[in-house]
Amino acid sequence: MIRYIETISVERGAAIPLAEYHLQRVRETLGEEPDFLRSEEQLVRLFRANRPAEEAGQYKLRLVYSAAGIEEVSVTPYTYDIRRVRRLQLVELPSDYRYDRKYLDRELLDRIAASLPDHETVALLTQGGRVTDTTFTNVCLRRDGRWETPDRPLLEGTRRRSYLDAGAISAVPVSVSELLAGRWREISLINAMNPLGRMILPITSATLFVAPDEPSESLDEAPVE
Structure with a gap:
């Protein structure tokens, strides 16, 4: 049976700002509204039942x-500081690779992340010459004061969807050639845990570079989801 994950940000007082978007993704993933995940109250109960003592x-x-049903539940203080990211390494994915559901099996994405030179570098994924996202976030790019996001992400994240619904960002094609040519000036990485603007990098030759050539087996042998 295929297993999936859902990563949810919970703030002080058990507030879950993106609860409806997480529940919507669960419904879309399973093709129905499951009894075990149909309301924000259920998410809050899961959080409170597993909350650690650490504030x-x-x-x-x-x-x-x-x-x-739900197989595992964990609650941990969120300590990762996305602002430590300093560089983005462009990595081209196999043309037939799909991650359109939040699968527990992330073998290829985890392998790409493990191949990076240091913890300050994140893989900026591309497919067919177009930017998709990173191994753990969606991407927003700023041009002329406007924030835009690639229109073909591997996975449509909950925060990305909430920003699109609110009109805070717009979805546009993002080609690698235009990105390298300087069409966008800044990049911000977003996911359920990190809002737009928490981490912003200027797009320069110092922060954006192409992955070195690797043997084809490093990516092409990975299973397609």
């Missing part, structure tokens, strides 16, 4: 689930 301003609620 934090933000927690990560991680669920592993399948069509049969």
Whole structure:
């Protein structure tokens, strides 16, 4: 049975700002509204039942689930500082690779992340000459004071969808050639845990570079989801 994950930001007082978007993704993933994940109240109960004693301003609620129900629940203080990211390495994906659901199995994405030179570098994924996202975030790019996001991400994140619904960002084609030519000036990485603007990098030759040539087996042998 296929297993999926949902990573949810919980703030002080058990507030879950993106609850409806997470529940919507679960419904779309399973093709139905499951009894075990249909309301924000259920998410809050899962958080409170597994909350650690350590106080934090933000927690990560991680669920592993399948069509049969919730299999694992963990709650941890969120301590990762995305602002430590200093460089983006362009990595081209196989043309047939898909990650349109938040699968627990992330073998290829994890392998790409593990191949990076240091913890300050993130893989900026491309497919067919177009930018998609990173191994753990969606991407927003600023041009002429406007924030835009690639229109073909591998995975449509909950925060990305919320910003699109609110009109805060717009989805546009983002080609690698235009990105390298300087069409966009800044980049911000977003996911359920990190809002737009928490991490912003200027797009320069010092922050954006192409991955060195690697043997084809490093990517092409990975299974397609």
